[in-house]
Structures are given as structure tokens and as C-alpha cells.
Amino acid sequence: MTTNFPPGVTLGKAGGVAVYAGPGGRTLYGMDMRTLLRDGADPSQHCREACAEAWEPLLAPADVKPNIIFPMGFGERGRPAAQSEYVQNAKAPDWTVIAGPQGPQWVYKGWHLVFTRKGEAPGSAEHEGEDRMVWNTLKHVPPAPKLTTPVDVSLAFVDGAYALVGHEGRLLFTGNCAEDCAGWRPLAAGMASRGLGNDWTVSREADSPQWLYHGKPAFVAEGTSPADLPAGAAVLRP
DSSP: OOSOOOTTOEEEEETTEEEEEOGGGOBEEEEEGGGGTTTOSOGGGOOOTHHHHHEEEOBOOTTOOOOOOTTSOTTOOSSOOOHHHHHHTTOSOSEEEEEETTEEEEEETTTEEEEEETTOOTTOOTTTTHHHHTEEEOBOOOOOOOOOOOTTOEEEEETTEEEEEOGGGOBEEEEOOOSOOTTOEEOBOOTTOOOBTTTEEEEOSSSSOEEEETTEEOEEOSSSSGGGSOTTEEEOOO
16 A cells, blocks of 8 residues: 555545545545446546536646556556456556546546545545445555464454454454353464464463463454454454
8 A cells, every 4th residue: 555645635534434535625536447337338438528517537747648548457558458457466556547538537546537526525425335336435544564463364454444354354353251252252273372473472271272462362253344243342453
């Protein structure tokens, strides 16, 4: 995740979520070109007429040469390359420029033409998901912290912050079970586990070894949402 933004782009909040903001502090939206493949051969040229009356493109400086073209890849004007391929392979930076209907226009993450909604108040996200999910606010996801974790433990961005997750993205949590402990499944450590640095240690007080994160017992939720946690539990965050 880059920390270099186009000129005039800042960080703000809309609906309690960190988003990118543009001129006047208005929330930036991405017009998702993938959802428009159903409507025409070149989604990059979609926002004209009625669309252009409601949405204002985030234009790049006039002298900036586009470095992306639909459906060719970033910097790939000589041979076909599906956009999904270069996005998945992280060949393109977060911010690129395409030749939009009104001139060179910023694109976020390879698929999202960037606009503001004309007349919308700063901090608003009123048009989130509009037009069958064509329009979505550009949410800011900070760089993930670098951690050493047990096998099958990784990070996910949950409710505006990173959280530790286990197999299949199940949330890890901590806390103290007061009564019904059926949903408190310990994050099991191997019999020979000796801890990982200063972050992860192993408790052998129960029948099976359990991982502790910063001294807190780690448990595995049934699902991927904080709503899946039992009463008295808290998401385990780095």
C-alpha cells in the first residue's frame, strides 16, 4: 500500500471509515469498471452525459501521459494482458492514469476510475454501492504491520483495523470465559512449540498447549466477523 497520493488527495472519514478525499474534502468514489463490462466494450469511457452531470472525474495533470489502457495491463501496450492478471500480480501501483472521457484520469487499484459526487458534502458516503455496486468509496487500508506469527495465523483488515486471523480467515480473539465456554476454542500450539520472539508464547496449563499473544490467551472464532465472537471476547489485534 503506497503512501504517495495524487495531488490534492488526502485521507478523511466517511461513515466512520477511513477513505480517500479529493477537492474540498469530498469523498472519492471508484467507478468499478468490472461491474460495467455488462454495459459496453470499454468501461473507461462509460461516464458521459447523465453520468458526467452527477459525477466529477479526478483528473490527472494535463501533461501526465496515461500509463494504463483498457483492457491492456499497466505499461503493457504491446501485448494483451487481462487487467485482473496484473492487479493480482501487483504489477501496477495503487494509482495509475487512464485516458478518460474528459482527459487523463486517475485510476485506483487498476479497476476503479476515481470521481467525486458533485455537490456532496465532505465526509458523506451517501452514494456507496449505488447503481448495482458500480460506485464505491475509496477506502484507505494502511500498510499491514510486519509480524512473525504461528503457522496458519495471518492478518485481515476488519472493522477499520488489522486483526489476527486463523485458518480460513476465522477471527482470533482473547478474553475470559465466565460461564458457557463452548465457543472458546483455544488456538492450539504444537507439542514442541517454544514461542516466537517476544510476541508469542505457549501456555501448557491446560490439557493441550495454547498460544498466547503478548501474554493473552488466543482463541479461534467460528467465523470471520466480530459478531461471531462469544460474550466477553475481544478481537485479537496486533
